[in-house]
Amino acid sequence: MPLKKLSEADFAVLRGPLESGRQSPNSLAFTLVLCVIFQPLLFFLVYVVAADSSNFPFINNIYYIHLIITISLVVLSAIFSIKTLYKKYQKIQYLLVILGSQNIGGISFYLMALFFIGQNVDSESSLLTLAYITLLFGLLNFVVTCMRFYILLKSGAYRKESKRDKLRSKLELDIKSYMPIIITASIGLVFVLQFLVRTFGLADIETTIMMIFCFSLFYTMLFVLPEQLVILYCKYRFESFNFNKNGKLKPMDRERA
Numbered sequence: 001m002p003l004k005k006l007s008e009a010d011f012a013v014l015r016g017p018l019e020s021g022r023q024s025p026n027s028l029a030f031t032l033v034l035c036v037i038f039q040p041l042l043f044f045l046v047y048v049v050a051a052d053s054s055n056f057p058f059i060n061n062i063y064y065i066h067l068i069i070t071i072s073l074v075v076l077s078a079i080f081s082i083k084t085l086y087k088k089y090q091k092i093q094y095l096l097v098i099l100g101s102q103n104i105g106g107i108s109f110y111l112m113a114l115f116f117i118g119q120n121v122d123s124e125s126s127l128l129t130l131a132y133i134t135l136l137f138g139l140l141n142f143v144v145t146c147m148r149f150y151i152l153l154k155s156g157a158y159r160k161e162s163k164r165d166k167l168r169s170k171l172e173l174d175i176k177s178y179m180p181i182i183i184t185a186s187i188g189l190v191f192v193l194q195f196l197v198r199t200f201g202l203a204d205i206e207t208t209i210m211m212i213f214c215f216s217l218f219y220t221m222l223f224v225l226p227e228q229l230v231i232l233y234c235k236y237r238f239e240s241f242n243f244n245k246n247g248k249l250k251p252m253d254r255e256r257a
Helices: 008-020 025-050 059-079 090-118 124-154 163-177 179-200 205-237
Strands: none
Touching: 008 124, 008 205, 025 059, 025 090, 059 090, 090 124, 090 205, 124 205
């Protein structure tokens, strides 16, 4: 695995959310509570509102699979929001936060967009083509983001250095490294919208705005997924990405010395 070639120092900047407390076990427990609330709510909106009278194929199969996933995540989120458990199983807690957030912001809104379109379209083949196209661009977005992330890690962009080097790295991150993702996502979104308008006649402003919002959120969640997975990887590989019994972040190896 390429990441094994990298040292603990190469991931140091990723400890930022942990050091600030935004991703401490207590904060993640609150996030899991929100997941317990919002996952059933989004599920209701997807299948009672969006899927109503929708002609999208395999809705029943999608419904049962998504139902099992959502119920499982809600139950596990409730369990690992309990202090005695999440302090002991921090890695599982973080994994559940990833899965819950992706289910809410990614999967649910993506399915909502497809089902809403299916309310006005009878052609199952066209709807499946739309699903394949949007998933393809989602996969491209994820792959490009992963490649960018690995290149930055390998080049030392996530090492803790001087303030000047940090500023320079941040500027490079904002201007250069995000360009491939921005270009890929923009092309994908434009292509999807053109497909919607030409194939389904969805040209009214309200529908277009809703589709842009749903698909953009789906692609955004895929964009942040690699960083979430890398932090989860670091929690398994390095003790410094976990908290001690007193709720304090454990130091890095060089900080212990």
